[in-house]
Amino acid sequence: MKKVALSLFVIGSLVTSCSSDDDNTTSETQIAAPATYQFERNGTSTVSYGGQTTRILMAGELVSGFSDTSKSETDISAMFAHVEGNNDFSDVDLNASNKSVRSKTAASTDYYSANTTAAAAIKADFDAFITDQVNNVFPNWSIDATAGNAGQIQQAGGGSIRYVNAKGLENNQAFAKGLIGALMADQILNNYLSVAVLDAGDNRANNDADVLDGSNNYTTMEHKWDEAFGYLYGTDDALAPQLGADNFLNKYLARVESDEDFTGIAQDVYNAFQLGRAAIVAKNYTVRDTQADIIREKISEVIAIRAVYYLQAGKVDLGTDYASAFHSLSEGFGFIYSLQFTRQPGTDSPYFSKSEVDAFTTELMEGNGFWDVTSETLDNMSESIAARFNFTVAQAGS
Amino acid sequence: MFKKALFLMAIISVVAACSSSDEGSGNNNDDFDRTALLTNLSNNIIVPVYQDLNTKLADLVTQKNVFIAEPNQVNLEAFRTSWYNAYKVWQSAEMINIGRAAEINYVFQMNIYPTNVSDIQNNIQSQNYDLAHVNNNDAVGFPALDYMLYGLAENDADLLGFYTTNSEAPKYLAYTSDLTDQMNALTQDVTSSWSSYAQTFINNSNNTATGSINKLVNDFIYYYEKGLRANKIGIPAGNFSATPLPDRVEAHYRSDVSKALTTEAVTAVKDFFNGNSYNGSASGESLASYLDYLNTIKNGEDLSTLINNQFDTAQSKIDILDSNYILQINTDNTKMTEAYDALQMAVVLLKVDMLQALNISVDYVDADGD
Numbered sequence: 001m002k003k004v005a006l007s008l009f010v011i012g013s014l015v016t017s018c019s020s021d022d023d024n025t026t027s028e029t030q031i032a033a034p035a036t037y038q039f040e041r042n043g044t045s046t047v048s049y050g051g052q053t054t055r056i057l058m059a060g061e062l063v064s065g066f067s068d069t070s071k072s073e074t075d076i077s078a079m080f081a082h083v084e085g086n087n088d089f090s091d092v093d094l095n096a097s098n099k100s101v102r103s104k105t106a107a108s109t110d111y112y113s114a115n116t117t118a119a120a121a122i123k124a125d126f127d128a129f130i131t132d133q134v135n136n137v138f139p140n141w142s143i144d145a146t147a148g149n150a151g152q153i154q155q156a157g158g159g160s161i162r163y164v165n166a167k168g169l170e171n172n173q174a175f176a177k178g179l180i181g182a183l184m185a186d187q188i189l190n191n192y193l194s195v196a197v198l199d200a201g202d203n204r205a206n207n208d209a210d211v212l213d214g215s216n217n218y219t220t221m222e223h224k225w226d227e228a229f230g231y232l233y234g235t236d237d238a239l240a241p242q243l244g245a246d247n248f249l250n251k252y253l254a255r256v257e258s259d260e261d262f263t264g265i266a267q268d269v270y271n272a273f274q275l276g277r278a279a280i281v282a283k284n285y286t287v288r289d290t291q292a293d294i295i296r297e298k299i300s301e302v303i304a305i306r307a308v309y310y311l312q313a314g315k316v317d318l319g320t321d322y323a324s325a326f327h328s329l330s331e332g333f334g335f336i337y338s339l340q341f342t343r344q345p346g347t348d349s350p351y352f353s354k355s356e357v358d359a360f361t362t363e364l365m366e367g368n369g370f371w372d373v374t375s376e377t378l379d380n381m382s383e384s385i386a387a388r389f390n391f392t393v394a395q396a397g398s
Numbered sequence: 399m400f401k402k403a404l405f406l407m408a409i410i411s412v413v414a415a416c417s418s419s420d421e422g423s424g425n426n427n428d429d430f431d432r433t434a435l436l437t438n439l440s441n442n443i444i445v446p447v448y449q450d451l452n453t454k455l456a457d458l459v460t461q462k463n464v465f466i467a468e469p470n471q472v473n474l475e476a477f478r479t480s481w482y483n484a485y486k487v488w489q490s491a492e493m494i495n496i497g498r499a500a501e502i503n504y505v506f507q508m509n510i511y512p513t514n515v516s517d518i519q520n521n522i523q524s525q526n527y528d529l530a531h532v533n534n535n536d537a538v539g540f541p542a543l544d545y546m547l548y549g550l551a552e553n554d555a556d557l558l559g560f561y562t563t564n565s566e567a568p569k570y571l572a573y574t575s576d577l578t579d580q581m582n583a584l585t586q587d588v589t590s591s592w593s594s595y596a597q598t599f600i601n602n603s604n605n606t607a608t609g610s611i612n613k614l615v616n617d618f619i620y621y622y623e624k625g626l627r628a629n630k631i632g633i634p635a636g637n638f639s640a641t642p643l644p645d646r647v648e649a650h651y652r653s654d655v656s657k658a659l660t661t662e663a664v665t666a667v668k669d670f671f672n673g674n675s676y677n678g679s680a681s682g683e684s685l686a687s688y689l690d691y692l693n694t695i696k697n698g699e700d701l702s703t704l705i706n707n708q709f710d711t712a713q714s715k716i717d718i719l720d721s722n723y724i725l726q727i728n729t730d731n732t733k734m735t736e737a738y739d740a741l742q743m744a745v746v747l748l749k750v751d752m753l754q755a756l757n758i759s760v761d762y763v764d765a766d767g768d
Contacts, residue, residue: 081640100640103640113742113745113746114739114742114743114745114746115739116632116635116637116735116738116739116742117732117735117736117738117739119637119735120636120731120732120735121732196746196750201759201760202759202760
């Protein structure tokens with residue numbers, strides 16, 4: 001008995017000594033995280049994420065295109081799948097760019113490199129929002145929407161006019177909020193923060209030896225991390241984020257931050273980006289990956305909180321102010337769609353699988369869609385979503 | 399005693415788990431017989447493949463000469479059959495881009511598709527061309543012959559017209575003839591180089607970036623990713639573009655053999671991985687046996703088994719495709735992307751897990767466009 005106890009003790013201490021190598025609290029003290037997201041080599045910045053800024057701006061113009069009835073399906077589709085040199089945007093810099101939003105939609109290494117079948121289905125969903133908008137909503141732009149018929153519908157009290165499809169869904173909201181998951185979250189959580197991308201090829205050896213990426217002032221690994229950063233802060237002030245700089249993830253991080261139940265989340269995310277980047281400079285990949293997991297958890301939460309928030313907001317207006325309800329539910333629809341791109345830390349899986357998400361959106365669109373969705377459905381869905389996260393429906397819905 | 403052994407085992411496993419998470423399972427100094435591996439690949443796969451291809455191309459030249467002398471339907475069919483037979487063997491050769499083949503960019507002169515019809519037509523018109531020039535990489539080889547044998551016209555009568563009644567028939571005959579002779583000359587060159595190169599190849603068995611195993615394994619994975627996965631399935635299925643591109647399929651003009659060629663390619667990849675002789679059913683040291691020797695396990699399963707299973711899964715996804723990929727893409731492209739996805743699943747096993755086990759660095763990088 002004594003021997004067994006002793007051996008267990010020895011094994012236990014081995015396990016401890018083993019895991020203490022990985023223990024980030026010990027390691028973190030060795031890394032001096034800078035006060036802001038500022039990193040230099042030989043006096044010059046090593047931070048670069050122009051391609052991400054470009055895509056956020058493209059996505060912004062593209063979503064505006066949903067409200068411009070002079071645009072054809074081809075016009076909007078071309079903004080989605082931009083080809084270098086084509087005059088798809090009002091901004092000449094965007095036209096000159098070789099970047100495209102569509103090519104990075106549902107395109108992460110971890111989720112879609114071996115699942116192009118799902119990626120193609122997701123891209124087709126986004127294409128369908130464009131098609132529906134141009135072919136069904138645009139022709140009914142000045143006609144009042146009714147159950148089963150696309151058209152316009154005004155919020156109570158002389159509020160905003162919303163343009164909805166036959167099921168009460170605003171295609172622009174579904175598209176924009178869906179893109180928060182399919183483009184921003186997927187690229188950040190499942191691509192650029194992925195070990196498969198950060199450590200691809202000789203990235204780790206090169207980062208260890210300070211071998212730079214061609215003529216650039218950064219190592220490839222540093223750049224990958226910055227590209228993740230760029231999908232969130234690409235149109236914001238990197239050194240002092242103001243938040244609300246775009247109409248995508250950046251804005252909704254601000255919205256969640258402003259809910260007192262979640263105050264501090266924005267700083268947590270920024271700090272994790274900073275510390276992870278500093279860890280790459282310090283060649284400490286354990287700390288790097290710990291920060292990646294923090295970002296995965298928080299950004300997944302932002303998406304889930306907003307999904308529940310809008311389902312609850314829509315519920316309140318249901319039956320009294322259809323336009324307001326439809327607007328909220330359309331945003332909620334997009335955030336629910338985005339759940340399939342979230343990432344549970346420490347796993348290769350989203351919080352909700354594609355088939356679970358498809359079941360949610362199918363349920364919302366059943367029959368006449370938002371025209372006859374019930375409070376009970378919205379509550380059940382809210383509870384199902386919140387149950388997998390660390391927040392309650394009440395917290396998200398406030 | 400038993401308890402003690404168990405105790406020691408526990409410690410060892412803890413220590414092992416500890417160190418394996420700190421660094422990749424490096425094995426610079428394993429005792430695997432790398433020379434035997436290279437010898438098997440050289441003697442039983444590479445050289446026999448080139449010899450067979452050389453024979454098939456000699457036949458292609460023969461059939462071509464018969465056709466040139468008398469361009470009729472019967473001779474056209476014989477020429478086409480010979481082209482197809484050679485194209486099938488080619489599927490075993492494309493992955494071997496080492497030695498003379500690498501020096502002369504053999505692959506670029508044999509199977510770049512889609513072929514460039516305007517370049518071909520310009521060559522035909524000008525009758526002044528250097529088929530080995532890099533600008534002509536997409537105007538030569540099997541894809542160019544595909545166009546000359548199937549793509550010139552909608553039907554065979556009209557196609558034969560280009561070689562008979564057309565005012566420029568001599569030019570069409572000359573280009574077809576030159577293309578075929580060039581493919582044959584290149585193949586003879588590469589095949590004969592191995593009579594001396596084989597020994598150099600086998601002797602260069604060390605684990606360095608220029609070692610034979612390192613280079614050949616990189617070629618193999620690169621081919622799997624690009625030549626097989628992307629070119630044959632992914633690009634036509636639209637995985638790298640906004641919409642599917644059915645005109646990018648291999649053997650586009652013949653159009654009903656794309657699946658057969660892919661199947662040949664997957665079989666060749668599997669045989670190479672397992673060290674199966676090209677002629678006969680023997681097998682020898684291989685990447686698979688090397689992994690087994692290193693006892694490479696992933697998720698509790700031998701990595702070699704996982705890779706072979708994935709090749710089989712991919713083949714089963716290819717089996718259900720239409721023999722004509724253009725029809726498949728236009729009717730149900732999902733089956734194409736599913737085949738691609740199954741092929742891709744093996745890329746991770748090969749490129750990450752196998753390379754890590756063999757302690758080989760990737761010598762090429764994919765750009766993601768940012």
